[in-house]
Each structure stands twice: as C-alpha cells, then as structure tokens.
Amino acid sequence: MSTQPQFVASSIEDLVASLARAGRVAGRVLARLTPPEKERALKLAAAALRRASATVLAANARDVAAAEANGLTSAMIDRLRLDEKRLEGIAAAIDDVAVLADPVGAVIDEQARPNGMVLQRVRIPIGLIGIIYESRPNVTADAAALCVRSGNAVLLRGGSEAVHSNRAIHAALVEGLVEGGVPAEAVQLMPTQDRAAVGAMLTAAGLIDMIVPRGGKSLVARVQAEARVPVLAHLDGINHTYVHHDAEPAMASAIVRNAKLRRTGICGAMETLLIDATYPDPHGLVEPLLAEGCVLRGDARAQAIDPRIAPASNEDWDTEYLDAILSVAVVDGLDDALAHIARHSSAHTDAIVAADQAVADRFLTEVDSAIVMHNASSQFADGGEFGLGAEIGIATGRLHARGPVALEGLTTYKWLVRGSGQIRP
C-alpha cells in the first residue's frame, strides 16, 4: 500500500494537470492583487521563512547528511548546504523582490484611432510558470518571489537532493503568502520526486505557459529537447572578448583578467579571447592569466605569444569550460573577429575592447548575441548588474525575452480597446 494514497489512482500526467489547473485558478486571483498587496504578501513570506529557520535548517541537515552518505561531490554539497547566514540571505532577497517596480498593468503604448476607438497594450502576467531546478534550495524562494511579484502562479520542481529543504522552505513561504491573501495554490511544489513529473511538466502545453530550467547543462539540454511548452533558458555561455589593435592595453588586460578569472563558473565568464594580430602587447593580456594558473589553449599564432599556451583542438572553440581554461585565437582585425564569433558564439555575451568608436559600433551592431558589450567585462551579464533587481534566468533564444530576464520577462500583454459604439464598415 502506498503511503501517498492521493496519487495511487492518478498517472503523473493527471497529477501535473491537476496541479496546473489549480495553479491557473489561483493565478487569476493573484493576477488581480494590487502592487501593495503583493509587496505585503512577499514580506510576510520572508518573515515566515525567518520564523521557520530552525525547521528549515533541520530539514536541510537531513538533505546534507543524505548527500554525504550518497557520496555527492563537495561542490554539490556546498550548493545544497544552508546555514543561518544563507537562510537570512534568502529571506532578504524576498524582501528585495517585494519592493521591485511592478510591471503588471503598465501601459506599453496607446493610440486613438481615427474612428475614436482608443487602443492600449497593457502588461499582464503570463499565467503559470514551471521552474525545474537542481540542488540549490534558494531557487525555491527566489523563483517563487519573482513569480508572485509579477502576478504569476508557479509550479516548482526541485532536485531530489534538496527535497526536505525545498519542502520546508515552500511550507514557510506559503504560510506567509496565504496570510497576505495569496491563494496557497499560486505557489506549488511538486509533491513527488518521480522523474516522470519533469516530462509531464515539459509536455503540459496549454496548462503551463512557460518553463524555466535552472541548473546545469544536462538539465537545460533535456528541457529544450523534450519541451512542448515554451522554454526560457540558455544552454551555453561561450562568450568572446575581442581585443582590437587600438585597445588601451591596461584596460584590455584588466577586462580580460576579470572576464575570465573573477568567477570561472558563471555563464557570463569569457571562454575565448580574440586578439588582433597587430595588437601591440599580446603578452600583457595572457601573462596575468598564466600567472594565476589559468590554462590557455591557442591557435598557432596565439601559441607564439607564450610557450605555456597549449594547442587548441577544434572542439575548444565550441567549449564552455566554466573553469580556469581559456581558448585564445589571433585574428586579422574586426571582420575576422566577427566571423569567428558568428561561427562559435552561443549568443550569450560577447565583448569588444577598442578605442575606435566606429569599430565598437560595428561590433555592437553586427554581433547577434543577447548581450553585446564595449569596453566592459562579460562578467557583468547578470540581472542584478543590469539593474533588474534580480533574475529568473538568462535567455539566449530569439523570442519573448533575451539576456537577463526578471519581472518584465515574466509578463505578456493584452490589447484593450475602448469604443463608443463603433462598428466596422
């Protein structure tokens, strides 16, 4: 006999469909809350999470113990582990999202037609967002807060390693949200860790409006391959920094060092450096990286810069290392750099360092990535750094929203038409 009799008679598809329908109904209530009501509910959720601190940390300790028993890597266990300080950080992030400007109800544009009808496009929530994530329990709170602030219901499906942490965080959030007038079903956590639930979410077209995967490349690749629901995501961040021959050497060296080594594991890290053949100080670009232990792999001309640069294979140009490894190519000017980027970029973030404004403008115009930068480190590719206050993810698709996505990317619009009896001739 199952201890979860409510699921015995149902397929996973039926479970996901019934959760989604309940979420959609709750979402229609949430969508009509005012900005102050949503702010208050989120602050109550943050307060409830702080109150539940002992419970959440105890649940997290169970997850960490299981992870250690199962031999998870120390990096995975670190992502999973919570303490007082991290939990306060999660609660504080909810408070921050609570006071972000509310996109819902904003008038995108307005026009009066010659026949007197007045048309507006007005921002509305998308509906029900599905979040599929891995071991970081903070995603439970971060994603829920962004969805609630933008008036969307959310169906969360976290990783099995964090199951107790996620349940404890979710229970606390819902307690606070309900106190603030948000229906409990507006923020649901998948009640089973059956992996088939992920597949059912991905194919729930018409029930889930958008899926946001948060996790490693294999998760994102699976979601993109299987989804019948629109997906907001990026698979790779194969980001280039091109140092034009007239770049100011100190600036170029600082940007290159920061773009690669500030944090090597984030999606905005540089993975390929392109150096003009006529740039006067190529060694000044690679020396600080080599000195800090970064592995460099280059084409023949790049290898000539320093004997410590290993040969690059064909795969290197299409590899997201997420590590202290960098591929380096020497190029013959802007057109050669643009051609390399067009061929190898994953359309996440590509940057140029150059003094000539006309060269920079051509780079900004012709590179077709979600984010294109001039004289700045690609590590700025982040919703917080872009002034969005937070981010639900970074998208490299071509439709709906690109680059760092926060509240506006969680909305859509409808047309309002106000007439006075107009009929069409």
Place this chain on the structure above:
Amino acid sequence: MSTQPQFVASSIEDLVASLARAGRVAGRVLARLTPPEKERALKLAAAALRRASATVLAANARDVAAAEANGLTSAMIDRLRLDEKRLEGIAAAIDDVAVLADPVGAVIDEQARPNGMVLQRVRIPIGLIGIIYESRPNVTADAAALCVRSGNAVLLRGGSEAVHSNRAIHAALVEGLVEGGVPAEAVQLMPTQDRAAVGAMLTAAGLIDMIVPRGGKSLVARVQAEARVPVLAHLDGINHTYVHHDAEPAMASAIVRNAKLRRTGICGAMETLLIDATYPDPHGLVEPLLAEGCVLRGDARAQAIDPRIAPASNEDWDTEYLDAILSVAVVDGLDDALAHIARHSSAHTDAIVAADQAVADRFLTEVDSAIVMHNASSQFADGGEFGLGAEIGIATGRLHARGPVALEGLTTYKWLVRGSGQIRP
C-alpha cells in the same frame, strides 16, 4: 530519372537545412540595410510584380484550371484566382508595407548604471521566419514584404494548388529585391511541394526562428502539434460579445449585428452572444440577425426570447462557426458572463457592451484574451484596423506577441552595453 536532379541525393531535411542556412546568411545582410534601402527594395519588388503581370496571371490560370479539373470548391477557387485588379492590390500592399515605420534599431529603453556603463535594449530582426500557407497566392507577397521590411529572411511554403502562381510572384519579387540590394536568398520559396518539407520546417529548431501558419484550422492545428520551432498563430476565434443590462439598446443591437454578420468567415467574428437576464430588449438583439437569415442556437432562457432560436448543444459553446450561425446564452450579470468566457473563450477577442464604466473596466481587466473590447465590434480585430499598417497574423499564445502582429512582432531585441573599462568587483 528525376527532372530535379539537385534534390535527388538529398533528404528533405537536408534541403530545408540548406535553404535555411542560405536564408540566415542572406538575413544578416538584409538586417544591416537602412530603412531607405529596404523601402527602395520593396518598391522595386512591387514594380517588378506589376511588370510581370502577364506572366503571373498566366501561371495563375494554370493553377485555376487544375483546381477546376480537380473539383475544388468554388470558395477555394475564388481564394486562388487572381485578376488584374487583385494583382494590383497585391503590388499596392507591398508599396504600403515599404513605407511603414521601421522597428529595427529602435531603442526600447536605456539606463546608465552607477558604475558608468550605459545599457540599451535595441530592436533587431528575429532572423529567419518560416511561412506555411494554403491557397491564397497573395500571402507570398504580403508575408515576404513584412519580413523584408522588418529585416528578416523568410522561407515560404505555399499550397500545391497555387504552385505556379506562387513561383511566378516569387520570381518577380526576387528580381525587384535583388535590384534593390537584397540578397536573393533572403526570400526563398520552397522548391518542392513534397508535404514532408512542412514537417522538416516545423522541426528545424535553430535554423528557422519562428513559424507563422496562414490558413485553415487543420493547417494551424498540425503546425502547433508538430512544431519544435516557436509558432505565432491562433487556432480558433471563439469570440464573445456580452451585452450588459445597462447597454444602450441601439448601440448593442448595431454592435451585435456587425460583430456577427459583417463578414462571418473572419477570425474576429462573434461566435457567442451573452445577454444579461435583465437586459430590457433581448429581442431587439436577435431579431435583426434572424431577419438576415442567421441561425441562432440558445440555452433554455435564450430560446425563450424567440421561437426561431434552436437549442444549443454542449459543443456549440466551443465551436467557431465562421458562418451565419450564433450561439446565444442568457447570463446573470457580469460574473456569470466572465465565468462563461473564462471557460469557453479561445483568447482571441471578447467584447462587452455596457454603459457603466466600472463594469467595463472589470471586464477589460478580468477577461484574459489577446484583445478585450468595450463598446466596439469584435470585427475590428485586425492589424490594419489597429493601425499596424498590415499584419503577419493574429496570435493567441501568451508569449512574444499577441493579437494582431505586424512589424514589431517580427523583431526581438539585444542588450548593448557601453563601458569605459568597467570590471566586475
């Protein structure tokens, strides 16, 4: 032996992939043309189409003769048939699109960050658009013109019935576009009528950026079911008009008549009329429709309005008639109307006729359709009527673009970041 040796060795998937790759390369050239260059190229395309008039009409006569021999319905043959006047209309429509405001390059928003970086979101073309359509040869020109004006390459796949017409129109357009500096591959017509080509387009993720189906419900349903590429479309227009009890009777009667009978075959036509139980003159709403031969199907209370109203089945409330047929329900006020619409609307266009502004505002807020109207006929649901100058289609999905979609909906954006050496702390 095949007479088309270039396809012998290739699978349909390879053919579509090679067309798409050529289209993408050409699209990058097209994307960089200035607004005056795109305007000039489109006007040259319209001129070339006018010059090719005799050739196009001869090709069309072949299609019409084949359609008659194959026993196509007169409605289908009418959609297929061109004459001097219709062809001039197609050319004039290209001239109109040529001078529409260019969305590409527009700055959506801009901000300076505290560290001095300046961020802009700038509109860019989406890339390569796939258009899958049926028997109307005008779509070849309309869709191509909208794509070129918005800087997108396009891969057209028209219906077999119109194959000679489409080839002749396409050849003329390309002649004019090339004269104007647009690469020929920016506007490609699928060179085979093999139905597998449609399937190959629908699954060409990463090669085709968006598919727009133009045609009947079975085409749209197939595209939505099979596509692995984002689709911009609507399946149904199950549009409601709700007559609130305080509606001005002459206005209500005129709107209802227009919404149903002006043209019954368009997606903006009303398919269900909701009448408040306390509306003083329900017979005044239905009498003009009945007098013009419209078939009415009602619930029990609606049938009581007039003996000529037949009983409605459960399916009627979910049926898009596209004909002089209307389902009619009597409702108990705004909440009842909202509940009916939430259950049965296809999210295309729903309207209220009411005097009370607060009632109208609740309807506009709470109805979740792409277009929501107050005191106007749902037949206004059209890109031209909405001031967009044209439309590539009407969308009822929730992401990217909704309602009538024209040039802006054929663009996306990228982030431009202009720095002066900023590195991330």
